Amino acid sequence: MEISHANKRPDFKRTRSLIDRIGDPVLKAITFIAAALAVTVLVLIAYELIKGSRLAFRHFGLGFLTSQVWDDIHGQFGALSLIFGTVVTAVLAILIAAPLAIAIALFLTELAPKPVRALLGALVEMLASIPSVVLGLWGILVLGPFVKNQLEPLLGSALGFLPFFRGAHSTSGILTAVLILTIMVVPIIASVTRELFTTVPPELREGALALGATRWEMVRGVLLPAARPGILAAVALGFGRAVGEAIAVAMVIGGQIGIHWSLFAFGDTLAAQNALQYNGADTNLQISSLVYLAAILLVISLAVNIGAQLLIRPIDLRPRRQRIALDRALEAEGVSAD
C-alpha cells in the first residue's frame, strides 16, 4: 500500500482547521471560569454575612459569642447556647455515626456476599437522599414517641446517676435531634468509607492474610490504617452536614434557648434558630443577629473543613523546587510520591 505522505518532506506547517485548534483555549477558559466562580461565590457569601451582621456586631461585639440570652422583646441576643447546642448535637451524632458507618462500610466491602453488597449498598445510599423535611417529620411522628416512651425511660433508669440523662421525658429534645442527625450522617460517612476501602489494593489484604492474620486483624492492622486519612475526611464531611442541618433539627429539638446538660432537655442550634426565626424577625437588630449566627456557622464549618484537610495532608512546607526534585527521584525509583 502506498503511504501518501511518505516521500514528502514535512514542513510542519499548521494544517488543522481553526475549529480543531480552538478546543484547547476554550477548555482552558471554561474550566478557569468554573473554578473562579466557585471561589467568587464563597467570597460573596462571606461578604454578605459580614455586611448583614455589622449592626449586631456593633451592638454586641464579641460578647455575642459568650451571651446566652435570646430575647426578641428586649432586643438582647447572644449565640452561646446555640453554639453549644450545635456543637453538642453534631459531636454526639458523629460519635454514634462514625463507628456505625465504618462498620457498615466494612460489612459491605469485606464480609457481605456479593449480591448483598450491591443491594445493601444501594439502600444505604438511598438513605442519604431522604429529604431532611421528610426525616424531620418521621422524627416527630415515629422517632420522638419512641424516644419519649422507650429510650429515655431506659437511659434514665440505667444511667440516671449522670446529669446527662435526667429530667422529664419528651418527644422532642437534644436526644431526638442527635438521633436524627445520626441517621443523616451515617450514609454519608458509610458511602465515602466504602469507596475508600475498595481502593485499598487487594494485595495488601492478601499480604496480611497470608501471614496468618484473621480477617479482623487484617482490618485493624492494614485496612483501617491504609484508609485512615480518607476516613477522617469522611467524618469531617459528616460533621459539616450535622453542623449545618437546619430543618430536620428545628422540627425535633424543641427550640429552647439555654444550656442544659441533660440530653432529654430542649435545645436549639445555630442553623435551626435561623431557619425558624428569620421570616418572623421584627427588628433590624434581630435580623442582623441571625446573620451573625450564620457567620458563626460558616466559620465553624470552614474550621472543620480546614482542620480535616490539615489532618489528611499536612501542608508541605518544603520549598517547591526541592519538593519537585524529591518527587521525581521517588518516581524514578518506581515509588509514587503520595
Added chain:
Amino acid sequence: MEVIKTKIDLGRERLPTGEQEAVFEARDVSVYYGDQRAIDKVNIDIYRRLITAIIGPSGCGKSTFIRTLNRMTDLVPSARLTGELRYRGIDLYGPGVDAVEVRRRIGMVFQKPNPFPKSIYDNVAYGLRILGMKKDLDERVEKALHSAALWDEVKDRLKDSALGLSGGQQQRLCIARAIAVEPEVILLDEPASALDPIATSAIEDLMHDLKRDYTIVIVTHNMQQAARVADMTAFFGLNVTPEGSREGILVEYDKTEKIFTNPSDKRTEGYVTGRFG
C-alpha cells in the same frame, strides 16, 4: 490423565536426593471456580527443604495451584477443591483444619511487592505481633531482615515508610515479613516478575540461602529462573476440553535437570525449548 499418574509413581520410586520427606502430597487435586475447572487432578509430592518450581504457560493454573497450598484459594468465594491435599500427613482441607492456622505455618510472597503502608520495622513486626511473638521483637525483626539480605540496606532507616524502598527492596521486605513468623514453607508466586534483573538475581541468591531452613515452592514464568534455582520442576500445561474450556494439568514433574535437558513428555520439551508457550 493416565500418563501423569504413571509419571508420579515413577517419581516416587526414584526420589531426587535419597530419602527425601514429602511435605505436600497432592492426590487428584482439582480446583473449580464456580462451574469452571481451573486445574484438573494434580498429583504431586513436594519435598522438604528443596526448591520446587512450577512453570507453564499463562492460564495453566500454576498460581491457582500454589494458592491451594496455604488455602489462599479460600478467599475466592466461588472456589472449591476436590481430591486430597496433605501437608505432613494432615489433610489441609479436612474438617477441623483452620485456614488461618495453615497460613501461619505456610508463608507466601506475591507477584507484586505488597508492603503495608507502615514503617519498615512495623512491616516485619506485623506478623510477629498478631501471632503474639512479641518477645525479643527487635531481635526477631533484625534476624528476618538479615535472612532476607536486606538488613544492611535498611538498618539506619527502620522507622521510614516501607513505600520509600525500591521494588526489589520491597519484595525482600515481603520475604522478611514472611520468614519473621518462622513458617515451615515459603510459597513464592512469581516473586521476581515485577523486578529488574539485578533485583531478581538478589532474590534468587536469597532463595538458595533460605533453602537450608525452608521448603520453597516458586511459581515462575521465567524458565531460566526455574533452571537456575529449582531442584525439582513441575510443568503445568493447558488442556482444552471437548467442550472448549481450558484447564490446567500437571504434565510432567521431575528433577529440574531432567525437565530441562531430557524431558519425557513432548509437551514439556516443546515448552522448555520455546516451541510452544
